[in-house]
Amino acid sequence: MKLYSYFRSSAAYRVRIALNLKGLAYDIVPVHLTRGGGDQLTPAYRQLNPQALVPLLQDAGRLLTQSLAIIEYLDEVHPQPPLLPQEPLLDSQATVLEIVQQGAKAAVDLLAEYNQVSVQAREALERGDEELARTLRYDLATEPR
Ligand SMILES: N[C@@H](CCC(=O)N[C@@H](CS)C(=O)NCC(=O)O)C(=O)O
Numbered sequence: 591m592k593l594y595s596y597f598r599s600s601a602a603y604r605v606r607i608a609l610n611l612k613g614l615a616y617d618i619v620p621v622h623l624t625r626g627g628g629d630q631l632t633p634a635y636r637q638l639n640p641q642a643l644v645p646l647l648q649d650a651g652r653l654l655t656q657s658l659a660i661i662e663y664l665d666e667v668h669p670q671p672p673l674l675p676q677e678p679l680l681d682s683q684a685t686v687l688e689i690v691q692q693g694a695k696a697a698v699d700l701l702a703e704y705n706q707v708s709v710q711a712r713e714a715l716e717r718g719d720e721e722l723a724r725t726l727r728y729d730l731a732t733e734p735r
Pocket of ligand 1: 598599600601602623628630642643644645655656657658692
């Protein structure tokens with residue numbers, strides 16, 4: 591198995607923990623999310639995962655994305671030790687927690703992007719580039735993100 595992973599990715603971390611708990615052998619394929627603009631955005635990686643995210647698990651030619659879905663797959667194919675609740679209500683609650691966590695992450699990502707553009711606008715203003723500052727602030731106020 592090959593795990594496309596980034597060392598600081600919490601989602602990839604989950605899958606590494608799952609693989610290790612199950613004692614499964616795997617090779618890491620590093621995907622650097624920030625260097626050079628991000629390996630995940632290259633056409634080669636997007637061909638493997640059009641969502642341009644890690645983790646991505648390759649198992650016998652199959653490509654799997656989304657950490658919870660990967661862990662569910664691992665639990666099906668390698669049942670011992672089980673990682674997800676067997677009891678339907680608890681299993682459903684685990685899925686709910688995942689959905690809530692994804693929503694929170696989307697909000698945090700949006701805020702980080704907003705902050706980054708705000709900083710760029712302030713720096714542009716400090717450099718005297720009022721046109722760029724105005725454009726960035728206009729984008730912040732009007733562009734859907
Ligand atoms: N819900 C996904 C989240 C995957 C995700 O957001 N991965 C992040 C790293 S933790 C990523 O690849 N980010 C790349 C980017 O935002 O460009 C999962 O659980 O696998």
